[in-house]
Amino acid sequence: MPEQFVASLGCYEGAAVFNPWKDVDSQHDQSEQGPEIRRRQLLHYLQERIGIADTLLCAEAIGYQGGHFSGIPMTSERLLLGGLQHKNIHPEMVFKNISPQRTSRVDLKPHGFTEPTATIVWGFLVDHEIDTRRVVLWNAFPWHPYHLDKGLLSNRTPTDAELAVGHQMLNQLLEQGQFKQTVAIGEKSALQLQQLGIAAVKVRHPANGGAGKFRAQMSDLLLK
Template identity: 75%
Template structure:
């Protein structure tokens, strides 16, 4: 059940890793309810998709501009708060049965943090008329790894040891979702799936100039399914 999965996800702790659903960000959270808010938002996101979604879209790790504050992989707080409606991206794409809440301090980003990859992925779904509840966005390492010296508003690549913990949750997600296809976003997430012998198709990560190729490969993939 999504409730058990979310609870297990919230338990993980490691140095230089932020768990959005189990920990508060004392420097950047709006209040002490941040973890609870993010956990609730993730749960509602999953409830509207598990048992319905046919595709798992897997990237590498949570980033500080995305799931760190929204609580949802590849989803920015700004999208949840309605700040991307000019791009036809609104919170109703993410969930309908909950009023979205911000967890970051407004003085950091008045309209909430925004993540380019998240905007590209959600924009692709909308542009192609894909039911957003037919896809679950997830990460091979489902927490936020950051640089100790740079602080919580930074990203880093997860270590091999950390990825092993992510694999445990990935297996649980696959069992929970019973997806018909798994799509790896980028080489790093694809290598994790290969290591676990999980059949998957790879598409270009949209970051660093890869947005166009990501869209073309996703279109080609959808045309064959």
């Protein structure tokens, strides 16, 4: 059940890892309710998709511009707050049964943090009129690894030991979701899934000039 899954996610602790569903970002969260809000938002996101979604789209790890504050992989706070509606990306595409809430301090980013990769992924679904509940967005390491010397507003590659823990959660999600296909975004995610023995189709990561190829490959997979 998604409730147990989200609760399990909230139990993880690791050095130089921020757990959005357990930890308070004392520097950047606007209140101590941040983890609770992020748990609720992830739960509703999953509840609206598990049993319905046919595709799991998996990237490498949570980033500070996305799930760190929204609580949802590859989904930015700005999207939840309605800041991408000019791109026809609306908050209700993420979940409908609760009102989205921000967790970051307003003075940091008045309109919420935004993540380019997240915007491209959601934009693809919108542009091709794909039901957003057909797809679950996830990460091989579902928490936010950061550089100790750079602080919480940084991203780093997860270690092999960290990925081993993340893969346990990924297997649970795959078992619950019974997806027809798993798609790995980028080389790193594809390699991680291959090492885990999970059959996945690889698509180009949309960052660093890869957006066009990402869209073309995703069209082949979701517009059959």
